[in-house]
Amino acid sequence: MEVAGLKTLVVVAHPEIKDSSTQQFLKEAAELQQNATWLELNNETLNEVTKNRELLRSNQRIILQFPLLWYSAPGILFEWLRLTLQQDDKVWLSGKELGIVVNIGQSEEAYRLGGSVGYSLSSLLSPIGSLANNLGLRLIPYFVIEKFVYQTEAARKRLLVDYLQYLELNQPTNFEERQDWAIKFLKEIRAKEDNPKIKLILNTFIEQKERLSELKDEINLMRKVDDNEY
Amino acid sequence: MEVAGLKTLVVVAHPEIKDSSTQQFLKEAAELQQNATWLELNNETLNEVTKNRELLRSNQRIILQFPLLWYSAPGILFEWLRLTLQQDDKVWLSGKELGIVVNIGQSEEAYRLGGSVGYSLSSLLSPIGSLANNLGLRLIPYFVIEKFVYQTEAARKRLLVDYLQYLELNQPTNFEERQDWAIKFLKEIRAKEDNPKIKLILNTFIEQKERLSELKDEINLMRKVDDNEY
Known part of the structure; x- marks a missing residue:
């Protein structure tokens, strides 16, 4: 995209990222995005605290991207947040934007009162809402990917475009x-x-x-x- | 307590458990409880999947115990759940009870609409609510410990009794x-x-x-x- 466009950091948390067709698809998509930086969390990157903080500082939009595992972001994301964020500095990221790209194995309809999950995604993701509040980040509406493996080719094309726009455009767009x-x-x-x-x-x-x-x-x-x- | 009392498993998730005065206090308390089993999550216990499943099977009440870190249970708890629970068997723990012992650094008053956190503990802990739904566990009301380090001796004595009762008595009691x-x-x-x-x-x-x-x-x-x- 435009060289002067919004700089976006995509923080990807998945315990078996190489085996995830969703994450591999999104990775290929993000590669088309010149201003997007892709950070995969693993035992190595998790502990590069200085580097990770620099990535947070130098990007304007931060996307937390993960599958919902047992109704939560994966453990490695919370471990990364614990190691990277600073309890004693609440303003260093202030004014940036925080987005969420979450993929779920069921339809989002299950995530409602009376649905098979019974809790909304907004409720399940509320720890990230609190985090945004606490750090003065502007939370943009989450981006949900439903049942990726069952999506048709047409649906995936649409997803690719929507995803690229989520990384770069004003949200809501x-x-x-x-x-x-x-x-x-x-x-x-x-x-x-x-x-x-x-x-x-x-x-x-x-x-x-x-x-x-x-x-x-x-x-x-x-x-x-x-x-x-x- | 009674030898025939409720068998309770306390799963403790804390990234620096040895340095936590709260967890050390609760550990000493739980040691007075003959029917309580104390399981600390760390790199070693995390991967003892067979043993951990056996612990879940052989106890009637399961307590997830942790500090709220960046508004969520610590990453190691979700990693443990991922490794220990079984996606393809939804009934193996059915009928057991699930409790939460959560300690927070602020007063619980902050966890409400308009409070400094702005989200309720019930919302922040909702992934555990969904988990209970999914596995057919009966969720008992969470047990919250506020600002432990500032508690008076009298408050701690009260806490000790309340905690022991939370491990064993019918809930709500x-x-x-x-x-x-x-x-x-x-x-x-x-x-x-x-x-x-x-x-x-x-x-x-x-x-x-x-x-x-x-x-x-x-x-x-x-x-x-x-x-x-x-």
Whole structure:
């Protein structure tokens, strides 16, 4: 994307990251994002405290990315937070943004009163909400990936675009920004059109742009109806 | 306590357990409890999966005990759950009880809407609620220890009794059960009265028994007043 775009750190917590098709998919996606830095937590990176703090300092948006394991972020994420954050300095990260990319094996419908889980994702993820409060971070709406392994090719293309936009665009985003982003993206990658992966994305953006235009027309129509009614 | 009493497993998750005065205090307390098994999580015990599963199977009440670190249970607890629980067997622990002993550095008043944390402990601990749902465990009300290091000697004596009762008594408990428990406890330890630690507890129980009797009288009086009014 734009060289001067938002700098984003993606902190990936997964106990068996190499075996995770979701994480490998997201990793390939993030590689298309020039301003995104990918940090995988493992026994080695966990203890590079100085380096990890520098990464937090030098990025504007921090994404915590993980599967929900037994209804929580994995243990290694909390261990990393414990080692990296500083109890005695509450302002060093103040003003930055905090995002969450969480993948779940069930539909999100299960995460509600009366659903099979019975608790909302907002409740289960509330420790991260408190963390954001405490450090003066602006929490952006979480990004949820449902049942990735069962997703169709079309759903995954959509996911790829949504994910890249989650890493870079203002959140919550809107149609206008998504469309502008797509146009810029198209311009930048036109030179690389021989790459089949890029071609796939290109097609997705074109489809999306059309979808967005249709939606905008519909909304404008609805607004007109509303204006006549009130 | 009674040899035939409730068998309780206390799973202690603390990254620096030896330096925790709270955990050392609770450990000494639990040692007075014949039917309580103390399991400290560390790099060694974490990986003893067969042994840990056997401990879960052979105890009726399971207590997860930890300090809240960055608004969550410590990472090592979630890592232990991941290694020990079985995704493909949802009934092996069904019918057991699950308790939480959580210590916090602030007053619990901070854990509410508008408080400095802004989220309730019930919300922050909701992953454990989902876990209980999923495994068919009966969740008993959590036991919270506030600002242990600032507690007076009197507060700690009270804590010790409350904690021992949390490990063994029906939860939620009532005056009657607490009183019966205290009387049995007194009988059993009379033989060990030369131990100064035991003596301290003895005194606490006697005080508590008197307090309970007074409260019961007050409640009976209130009931009579109520009966007259309706």
